Amino acid sequence: MSVAAAQESVIVSTAALTQRFGSTVAIDALDVRIRPGITGLVGANGAGKTTLLSALLGLRPPTSGSATVLGLDPRSQGAALRAKVGFAPERDLLPDEMRAVDFVRHLSQVRGLPRSEARTRASDSLWLVGLGEERTRTLGTMSTGQRQRVKLAQAIASDPELVLLDEPTSGLDPTQRSEMLTLIGEISNEYSVSVVLSSHLLEEVERVCDYIVALDAGRLIADGPIEELVGDGDGITLELVDIAEPAGTVDVVESTLRRGGIEVERVGTTLRLGGVGPDELSDRARDAVADAGARIRRLEARRRTLADLFEASAV
Amino acid sequence: MSDTTGTTDLREQVDEADDGAAQILDHRYRPYSGARHGLGGAMRAVIGSSFRFTLGFGRPARHKFLPWLAVVVALVPAIVFVGIATVLDIDLISENILPEYHQYYGFIEAALFFFCGIVVPEILVADRRNGMLPMYLATPLRLWSYLASKAAAVAATLAVITVGPLLFLLVAYTIEGSGPAGPGNWLIVLVRILGSGIAIAATIAAASLAISSLTDRRAFAVIGVILLLLGSQLVTSVLVEVAEMDPRIYAFNLAEMGEALKDRIFGVGPPMLGEDESSPGQRISELSTLFVVAVNVAWVAAGGAVLWWRYRRIEASQ
Known part of the structure; x- marks a missing residue:
């Protein structure tokens, strides 16, 4: 136009x-x-x-x-x-x-x-x-x-x-x-x-x-x-199960991803990942989870909402 | 299929219609490209609506009773006089048996006060109470055009009382043979009836609307209007007639000033109302016509100013 x-x-x-x-x-x-x-x-x-x-x-x-x-x-x-x-x-x-x-x-x-x-x-x-x-x-x-x-x-x-x-x-x-x-x-x-x-x-x-x-x-x-303000975001959300054996799997996955250059924001057992494309993110997250012997509760593309806009403006 | 929301997808309706059941698929709502009347149309709509509202049209019966009681009270004497004039075949006006046109205001006064006190406040107060004011201000109407429309509606409604019975008398006297002699005199009386009726209506409407703008409580507005009309009459009469103070104090007597203006329009003075010069209100004749006109204009201007000031504040708070 x-x-x-x-x-x-x-x-x-x-x-x-x-x-x-x-x-x-x-x-x-x-x-x-x-x-x-x-x-x-x-x-x-x-x-x-x-x-x-x-x-x-x-x-x-x-x-x-x-x-x-x-x-x-x-x-x-x-x-x-x-x-x-x-x-x-x-x-x-x-x-x-x-x-x-x-x-x-x-x-x-x-x-x-x-x-x-x-x-x-x-x-x-x-x-x-x-x-x-x-x-x-x-x-x-x-x-x-x-x-x-x-x-x-x-x-x-x-x-x-x-x-x-x-x-x-x-x-x-x-x-x-x-x-x-x-x-x-x-x-x-x-x-x-x-x-x-x-x-x-x-x-x-x-x-x-x-x-x-x-x-x-x-x-x-x-x-x-x-559609530009909300919808699919540029990252994924990975929620892991906190298991006793082997212990500390969430920490291992987090550190593996960080070493690989992935941006990681952790809240409890949930890791919000970004920094590379969604397909690559999914592959590397899956590999890190497998290597650490962790269990995935939820893996999904991160969706931006209007609430994110307001949260971002408040920061 | 029931379409209680009117929002069912048309394709679904067509599919169901194919099942054999007759359906009305037309929502009827259409774009409109015809004429629009602009600000004039908006004002006419508000004037018409307020006029009907004041007289109780389209409202429950309890809202019709008081305004129509006032109209009946104003009209019944005229009907009685016309009846007498019809039965007794003499010139009743010349014989001073029936009142002349300007004298009929004495019969109207009670109805006028009643109407102003009870009915007029509702015309403004209701819009503030029921949310119509912000609705109106979101249309082509502005504050001035809204208030002008309301004032015109009130004046028109009051004119039903101040002009209506006298027009009835004029027509009935004319038919009966006691009317003005010749078309010229007939027109002069008509102009005097319209002029005095509109003048009194305008003065009292301005004051009533100004008081009604000061409160959202109809009861307070009613009390305020009645106090202004009756209280000012009582106080100024005592000061001028009993305490023998300057008759210009009558400037604060809204009702007497309207009456005085009416007398000047009809070309008569208060002594014509009764030959007893010591009766209340006689000293109004000492006031010049210019003073009487100026005071009435001042009442209208003051009422309009209060109304404008008050509504500017209300508008800012909406």
Whole structure:
């Protein structure tokens, strides 16, 4: 892809975006580029995810730096931008007396759809998120899972180009969480709606997202396609059985591998090996184990996870 | 096959459909490329929704009772007067048997206070309590357009009470034969009804919204609005009429200032309300029209300023 094409495909970019609240730095000189697809905005509570979403929506002018969303400046073109962006906040606060279909219809109208179109699309969106039969129920009678779906429905009802979802699985049990993630993936893939999904649950981001933006205390610690950040690593994990006869086999294997130029990180009876290719690592580990008369409990290619990114940044 | 989530893979549905069972495979959700109404549409949507919300449309019966009670209280005297005018075949207005248009505000006042005190606070407080405010601010609406929409909705709802009964009287008197003489006079009365009704609605709406912005508790907002409307009336009347202090103190009497503006629009003074010049409120006639207009504008501006200041703080905390 040419540089120009790559730039065109960027839907969100920030340049040294900084947001301070008094002496607290919520976002610290953030440079991110988000492409079409599902992007996971991941970080612990207080990492600056919601603040970043607010800045991208133009709800809060940044202290310094700039952002571009769908080619628009959130600061000066916020209203036009928000007409093209759907948003579902984290807070589980909805007007309890309102029927789900009225709630979605009304917000679609506020986002600019004509009344008749808003009514139709409200109903269609609720069907899409699995609440077609429940659409005339009042929000106050719905479960947390259903209310999260209603929030998703209102975010997509006006056919936005981009949807920002702030902790969409908050308060859901594992089954509901799985269903919600499936739904988000389907909406993005089938209807070409880009999604930025904030979450502090790394496994759900890994499961559904194409790209990752990882924040820690307002700083960017990693961003890029998920296959580059997680997946097969450049080493293997060798877990041995601690046996009495012959004794000290784990020590022997470790020292043999070290002498052979292998990078070894030992935790108890587990050796994390690196420094050469995975095939050679496996062969030499197998030979060292055989020579020492040790027994293997587990031998596997090491997999990088999002948790590794955060651990690495903390070091 | 039940598709409770709406997320079942379409290929699986097609496979099952091949088994012979009829299936609806269309999720119906489609891209939209039609017109979008922008900020104007957003404001119209909020005004319409708030107007219906205030009058209880689409809400449980308990939310309909109070606003419609206020409307009925404001309208019943007009219906009675029209009935009397229809039964007795004489010019009842000229004979001073029925009230003139500006005099009808005396019948509306109670309903207006009741409406402002009980119903109007809900229009702002509810959005903060139920999470709609941050939802709105994530749409093309900005704070100013949200507040302008809410203020317009409140003013429109109040106008149902301040303008509605008088328009009914105008039309009914005209049909009955007691209306203004000639199209010119008819139009003048119409403009006065609309002007005074909107002016009173705007002044009281601004004050009510300002007080409602100060608390998330509807009960506190209700008490605040009632205290402002009735308390200021009581205190200023005592100071001016009993203690004989400067009548400009009436500037702090929201209700009397609205009434005074209405009288100036209709071109009459307080003595027309009753010939007893010692009755409360008579010294308002000593105030210049410019002063009365300025005070009403100041009330609207002050209410708007409080509202803006308060919501800027709320927005920053969202």
